[in-house]
Structure formats: C-alpha cells, structure tokens
Amino acid sequence: MAVFKLQTPISDEEIRKLKVNDVLYVTGVMVTARDAAHKRALEYFKQGKALPISLEGLAVFHCGPIVRKEDDTWTVVAAGPTTSTRMDQFEDEFIRDFKVRVVIGKGGMGKRTTDAMKKYGAVYGAFTGGAAVLAAKAVKRVKALEWSDLGMPEALWIFEVEEFGPLTVAIDSHGNNLFEDVKKKVEKNTAKIYEKLGLTG
Amino acid sequence: MDFNSYALHGGSTLEIESLIEDVGFNLLRLAVIRLPSDVKEALQKAYEAETSEAGRVNLKAILTNIEFAEKLNTPICQDTGTIIFYVKAGGKAQGLDKVEAALREATKRATTEVPLRPNAVDPFTRKNSGDNTGRFIPYINWDITDGDSVEITALPKGGGSENVCALGMITPGEGVKGLKKFVLDAVIRAGAKPCPPNILGVAVGGGADIAMKTAKKALLRPLNQSNPNPELARLEKELYEAANSTGIGPMGLGGKFTVLGVNVEYAHRHPASYPVAVAFQCWAARRATAWINADRTVEYLTHEVR
Numbered sequence: 001m002a003v004f005k006l007q008t009p010i011s012d013e014e015i016r017k018l019k020v021n022d023v024l025y026v027t028g029v030m031v032t033a034r035d036a037a038h039k040r041a042l043e044y045f046k047q048g049k050a051l052p053i054s055l056e057g058l059a060v061f062h063c064g065p066i067v068r069k070e071d072d073t074w075t076v077v078a079a080g081p082t083t084s085t086r087m088d089q090f091e092d093e094f095i096r097d098f099k100v101r102v103v104i105g106k107g108g109m110g111k112r113t114t115d116a117m118k119k120y121g122a123v124y125g126a127f128t129g130g131a132a133v134l135a136a137k138a139v140k141r142v143k144a145l146e147w148s149d150l151g152m153p154e155a156l157w158i159f160e161v162e163e164f165g166p167l168t169v170a171i172d173s174h175g176n177n178l179f180e181d182v183k184k185k186v187e188k189n190t191a192k193i194y195e196k197l198g199l200t201g
Numbered sequence: 202m203d204f205n206s207y208a209l210h211g212g213s214t215l216e217i218e219s220l221i222e223d224v225g226f227n228l229l230r231l232a233v234i235r236l237p238s239d240v241k242e243a244l245q246k247a248y249e250a251e252t253s254e255a256g257r258v259n260l261k262a263i264l265t266n267i268e269f270a271e272k273l274n275t276p277i278c279q280d281t282g283t284i285i286f287y288v289k290a291g292g293k294a295q296g297l298d299k300v301e302a303a304l305r306e307a308t309k310r311a312t313t314e315v316p317l318r319p320n321a322v323d324p325f326t327r328k329n330s331g332d333n334t335g336r337f338i339p340y341i342n343w344d345i346t347d348g349d350s351v352e353i354t355a356l357p358k359g360g361g362s363e364n365v366c367a368l369g370m371i372t373p374g375e376g377v378k379g380l381k382k383f384v385l386d387a388v389i390r391a392g393a394k395p396c397p398p399n400i401l402g403v404a405v406g407g408g409a410d411i412a413m414k415t416a417k418k419a420l421l422r423p424l425n426q427s428n429p430n431p432e433l434a435r436l437e438k439e440l441y442e443a444a445n446s447t448g449i450g451p452m453g454l455g456g457k458f459t460v461l462g463v464n465v466e467y468a469h470r471h472p473a474s475y476p477v478a479v480a481f482q483c484w485a486a487r488r489a490t491a492w493i494n495a496d497r498t499v500e501y502l503t504h505e506v507r
Contacts, residue, residue: 001254023258066279066318077316078279083361083394106452107393128259129361129396129452130278130485131266166262168255168454178255179393182455185448186389193443197381 005163009057010101012121018169020176024125025165026102029143029158030059034082036154037147038090045097052146053158055098059125062087062105063135064153067142074142076159080132081106084124092116108170108179118175125167126178138164215497217296218303221353224491224499225307228355229284230315231504232489233276236267239423240400240461240486247398247451247458256456260398263451263484278485281317282357284308284339287421291348294495300351301341308332308339320360342418349495352502354421354488362395362483368413369477373470380405380477381440387479388444388460393453395481398461400424402480403440407468412478419464420482421490428465437463451484461486 001021006014008028018024031053033041041051065079084105087094091103091113101122103109106129117123127135139159146156170178194200215223236244244267248260270277286304290297309332311317321335322328333339367387371379384403391399402419404412427434440463450456461484470476490502 021255064279066276066316068316077275080279106396108453126255126259126452126454128262128266130280130359130483131262132279133269133273133275133277134262134266136275137269166258168258168452170255170454178454182448182450182453183392185455186392189446189448190385190389193385193446194382196446197378197385197439197443199378199382 008059011057015101015121015123016173018123018172019174020169020172020178020181022169023165024102024123024167024169025163026059026125026167027162027164028058028160030061030104030161030164031055032061032063032065032155032157032159034062034064034154035086036150037156038087038094040147040150042090042093042097051098052144052156055100057099057101059102059104059164060094060100062103065136065157066132067152067157074145076136076139076142078132079135079139080130081127081135083107084109088113095120095122102167104167108177114171114175114177117171117173121173123169123173124171125165126170127165127167135164138162218299220493220497220499221296221300221303222307222310224353224493225286225304225355226310226314227501227506228353228489228491229307229311229317229357231501231506232355232357232487233281233315233317234274235271235504236277236486237423237488237503239425241267243424243461244398244484247461251451251456251458253450253454253456255454256451256458259451259454260458276315276317277487278359279318280359280361281315281320282359282487283320283363284333285342285356285358286339287342287344287354287356287418289344289346289352291350292345293349294351295349297351304339304341305334308334317357342414351493352490353493354490356421356488359396359483359485362399362481365391365395365481366413367479368409370409371475371477373473373475376475377436379475381443383477384440384479385443388449389447391481392449396483396485397449397453398451398458398484400461400482400486401440401444401463402482403463403465404478405467405476406470407476408471408474409476411468412476413480415466415468416478416480419466420480420486421488422464424462433465433467437465440465
C-alpha cells in the first residue's frame with residue numbers, strides 16, 4: 001500500500017501509477033455529480049454544448065452535500081459519498097467524454113466503469129461512507145454552484161479541496177477492481193461458514 | 202445554542218407539550234452529532250483488531266469523523282435518516298395525548314436548527330415535505346408500561362442500511378438452521394451497501410410485521426449487552442462470528458469487521474410460520490434516550506448532558 005497525494009489537473013501518467021489498495025488524497029478542484037448531473041452532462045456533450053467547467057484531469061464526487069448559505073457564501077456542512085452503482089450506467093461515457101481522472105463514491109462500480117478506467121486512465125477512490133464531516137473539512141471553498149435547477153443534492157457543486165481523503169483506490173487504471181476481488185473471496189468463504197454453522201449435508 | 206448548557210435536569214416549569222418537544226429536539230440533536238459510547242468503543246476496538254489495510258484506513262476515517270462531528274457540533278453523516286421514535290409511556294404519565302404533536306414539532310425544529318437533511322418524500326408525487334414530517338413520519342412506536350414516567354428514544358435511521366433490510370418467511374422445518382442461513386445470506390447480499398461495519402437486529406417469530414418491528418427495535422440494545430437468554434446469546438455470538446468470517450469488511454473493501462454486533466430477539470410464532478427479519482444499521486448507529494419523570498425532571502440515558 002502506497003500513499004499518493006495528487007494535485008488537479010491530474011495527468012494520465014500520474015493516475016496510472018496508482019494500484020488498488022493504495023491510499024489517495026486529492027488537492028485541487030472537485031465537482032459533485034449524481035444521477036441527474038451525469039445524465040445532463042452526457043446530453044450536453046452529444047449536443048456539442050460546453051459544461052459549466054471543463055472536467056479534464058479533475059475529480060468527480062458522487063455526493064449530495066448539506067450546505068449552508070451565509071451572506072452569499074456557501075459552506076459545506078456534511079458531504080459524505082452516495083452509492084456509486086447508480087452512476088454505473090453513465091460513468092464509462094462520462095470518463096471518455098470529459099477525461100476525469102478520479103471518480104469518488106462508496107460501494108464500488110462495475111465492469112463497464114472498470115474497463116473505461118483502464119482505457120482512458122482513471123481510478124475509483126472509495127471514500128468512507130458516512131464520514132461526512134471529514135469530507136466537509138477538506139473542502140476549503142465552494143467555487144461555484146451550477147445546474148441548481150436540478151435541486152441541491154443533484155446540482156454540480158464545484159469545490160476547492162485540500163488533501164481530500166483518505167480515498168482507497170478500489171478500481172485502478174489497470175483493470176483491477178478491489179470490490180470484485182472481495183466478492184470472490186466472500187464467495188469462497190461462504191462454503192466454509194455454511195459448514196461451520198452446520199448448514200451443509 | 203450548545204446542548205451542553207441546555208440541561209433539563211431540574212424540574213421544568215414548561216407546559217408538558219413544550220417539555221416533550223424540547224426533549225425530542227435534544228434527542229435528535231444528540232443522536233445525529235454524538236454516537237453512544239458503546240458504538241464508539243466497538244468501532245475503536247474494531248480499528249485496533251482489524252488487519253486489512255483498507256479496513257484500517259476506513260475505520261480510522263470513521264473514528265476521525267466521529268471526533269470532528271463532536272468538535273464542530275455537526276451531524277456525523279449527511280444522511281440524517283428517517284426519524285423514528287420509541288416511546289415507553291407509563292400508564293399514569295401526564296400529557297401522553299400531546300406526545301405525537303410535540304415530537305412532530307421537535308422534528309421540524311431539529312431539521313432547521315441542527316440541521317437535518319429533509320428526508321420525507323411523498324412516494325407518489327415525489328415531493329419532499331422539506332421538514333422531515335409527513336404521513337406517519339416521524340414514526341412513533343408505542344409501549345404502555347407501569348408508572349408515571351415517559352421514556353423517549355430517537356432513532357434517526359439512514360437509508361443505505363435500510364435498503365438492505367430483509368424479511369424471510371422460511372418454513373418451520375428449516376428452523377434455526379434456516380434462520381442462520383437467511384441472516385448470513387442477507388449480509389453477503391448486502392455487501393458494501395449498508396456502510397459496514399453494521400449492527401444487525403435479528404428477530405424471529407410473531408408474523409411478518411412483528412418480526413420486522415422487533416428486529417429494528419433490537420438495534421436499540423447497546424452492543425455491550427448480550428441477550429439475557431444464554432441460548433440466544435450464543436446464537437448472537439455465532440451469527441457475529443459468521444458475518445465477520447465473510448471477509449466483506451469495513452465499507453466492503455475487505456477485512457475482519459463486517460459487523461460490530463448482532464442482537465437477536467424473538468416472539469412466539471404460528472405453528473405454520475417461521476418469519477425471520479434482519480434490520481441493518483450502518484456504523485453511524487445513532488440513537489438517544491431520555492426519561493421524563495412525573496416531577497418533570499429529565500434524565501438523558503445514552504448521552505452525557507452537562
């Protein structure tokens with residue numbers, strides 16, 4: 001296990017140094033996007049419309065934060081990750097079209113995303129589910145709020161972050177997927193547990 | 202307002218409805234910001250004993266997060282849950298007719314003041330009420346007991362762990378073996394989704410609704426208390442070890458700690474039925490309990506309120 005601290009924009013070369021189980025901290029610009037934002041971004045790309053911000057080399061965060069507005073300034077109160085599997089249907093195209101380098105969420109993602117990460121150079125960083133204050137503390141500033149018509153949780157929040165993490169690299173750009181590895185181990189262990197509980201025979 | 206300075210130990214002169222509202226508000230605030238000590242201890246022990254690297258990184262992040270939440274007086278997790286209350290009301294207690302309205306007000310107030318994320322959505326219109334109240338929500342579970350005091354517990358229940366709760370109407374022939382298999386399979390199917398390490402509430406018997414309600418209520422029992430029935434305590438230990446042998450680990454990234462504890466309860470069953478319910482609780486096991494005595498003194502049982 002190695003610890004990496006990367007600054008956005010992150011290059012293809014930099015991201016390919018990461019392997020599953022490594023720990024990553026991201027500094028720079030991060031954009032939140034959930035289902036609705038992914039969907040709209042892909043539609044914009046097809047129509048040749050520019051996004052409010054270029055995502056090249058940045059980190060995208062599956063998150064609907066709790067934010068507070070005081071005198072025109074947004075403060076992030078809590079910003080834990082949401083379940084990433086809901087974005088699986090969009091993420092391969094999202095990585096291809098916008099060249100994001102780090103996708104952050106919880107619960108892992110599937111084969112399509114893993115393949116896209118290998119092909120285009122990106123990683124999935126698992127952030128601890130529920131660790132919303134830890135995440136909020138790493139957000140130094142809300143740079144902008146875009147697509148607020150999608151509703152607060154679904155909007156694009158553009159954060160300036162400092163050492164956002166720890167992120168466990170759970171999918172790397174070499175085709176490895178830690179969640180899939182764990183699933184295989186669990187399958188293997190199940191037979192033994194059944195036996196111990198006296199469920200076989 | 203700091204809740205530490207908001208002690209209600211002295212006999213309150215408030216109207217009973219306002220007193221209940223204050224207590225409900227304090228319970229929600231305490232619950233979402235500070236975990237009960239048994240949960241914190243279990244997480245700390247898990248961190249010390251975990252051997253997987255990813256597991257340790259995630260448990261450490263959890264412990265740091267808990268500390269930050271307390272220091273900054275902000276909710277541990279952005280999902281502050283569906284608001285559920287358990288009320289044990291002494292039959293001779295005053296103001297019981299006011300409890301429901303008071304707890305609804307407490308919920309609205311906590312939503313703006315703590316703040317809580319508005320999590321009450323109409324299933325048909327998709328409209329979010331914006332204040333965590335709605336039809337049947339906050340949900341109140343009632344027990345009528347002896348005496349003249351009222352015990353109120355707040356359980357803000359997160360959605361990620363709720364989504365993997367499982368009910369099985371297995372056959373009596375499968376019995377306890379079937380129960381064990383059902384629980385283990387539910388844990389494996391849930392995987393990373395309920396933000397492990399989890400607490401499992403397991404209940405058998407009654408009927409479908411009774412089993413599920415009892416399973417969820419089992420989540421209220423502190424982690425350092427086994428079932429007083431030695432046979433059930435053994436079953437709890439066996440299920441705990443089984444779940445922690447799966448290798449799912451903290452946040453599903455692999456490791457020893459998939460669960461922090463398993464609490465088993467039961468009800469008598471119909472001869473033809475064997476309902477088994479598993480209620481999942483994420484590591485952010487938020488609950489807070491207080492007593493309102495007949496003299497209007499208030500005691501907080503799960504949290505220190507100075």
